Amino acid sequence: MLKLSLAKLNDLFAAVSAGCTLYLPVDDPSSGRANYRKWTEGTELSRALNTVRSAKDFFFPQTENLVDFKMKGKEIEIIDPRSEQEDFVVFGVRACDARSFSILDRVFLAEPVDTYYQSRREHGIVVTMACTRPEETCFCQSFGIDPTHPEGDVSCWMDEENLYLSVNTEKGKKFAELAGGLLEEGGEEAVKAQQEDVSALMKKLPLANFSTDKFGGDVLMKAFDSSKWKELSESCLGCGTCTFVCPTCQCYDIRDFDTGNGVTRFRCWDSCMYSDFTLMASGNPRTSQLERFRQRFMHKLVYFPANNEGIYGCVGCGRCLSKCPISMNIVKVAKCLEGEL
Secondary structure (H helix, E strand, O other): OOOEEHHHHHHHHHHHHOOEEEEEEEEEOOOOOOOEEOOOOOOOOOOOOOOOOOOOHHHOOEEEEEEEEEEEEEEEEEEOOOOOOOOOEEEEEHHHHHHHHHHHHHHHHOOOOOOHHHHHHHHHEEEEEEOOOOOOOHHHHHOOOOOOOOOOOOOEEOOOOOOEEOOOOOHHHHHHOHHHOOOEEOOOOHHHHHHHHHHHHHOOOOOOOOOOOOOOOHHHHHHHHOHHHHHHHOOOOOOHHHHHHOOOOOEEEEEEEEOOOOOOEEEOOOOOOOOOOOEEOEEOOOOHHHHHHHHHHHHHHHHHHOOOOOOOOOOOOOOHHHOOOOOHHHHHHHHHHHHOO
């Protein structure tokens, strides 16, 4: 275990930033909400529980160019727009978002490997931060995530005086090397005490007893045919907010854009909640909001675990609970379906 006085936190960021690009949660002065920003001198680390958008953006960005085509007569030149990826650090990732990376890995690193995602994962150093003030919308423990001991290349804990660090991987060792002589040994007892206090607090949260046990086993058809979907989906606006703040959603669309002197093929996030998401030349297999609504939650609670050793497609970050304009979320859906499973 290593530790750093918070009085030297800015020195740590400066040292790391000198070696590679550093991103951390920063409060937006206009909204007061936190989002990831590139560190520059004077940037202050947010003390918010979590960012509005998840750290997924660093490995699966909302938009990215895939390939360019230049046409000269009948000749077509194919150009890979990617430049050599450099190492970067994402600091302050919470336990829920850290777990989301392993879920995304199962999608993008399965054959055929998505080399765009793969390159970012190889070069990204994830430094996580344990939670001390979980919110009422948190339910990560329902998915076996310990917010007091987050996964990552480096795991961190913070109190009023110090930052404590545990180096977990080879990439984590690089982060510690970038910190130079700023870090010193110690902090085990302080971390253990904090973990015990936060664990006790987690047991008191409103969703502490939320369980997905009913969705284990062969419940696909029971869940799919449930009479509850009609009632649940009626109020859904189909806005897609839940999918865009979700750290595990991986749906995307690929389009070609005429630049005037060629064509750029780009990828951008899409949402299964949108009416044209499954639109194909042959038609659209999901023409109703009920079908689209059901698809989203069936994927998280049934389809994904059925194909991934029981691992659910949710990490309990609570973003869909806090951001949905009509207060519809995965917890409400799961509890409503339980009676029929």
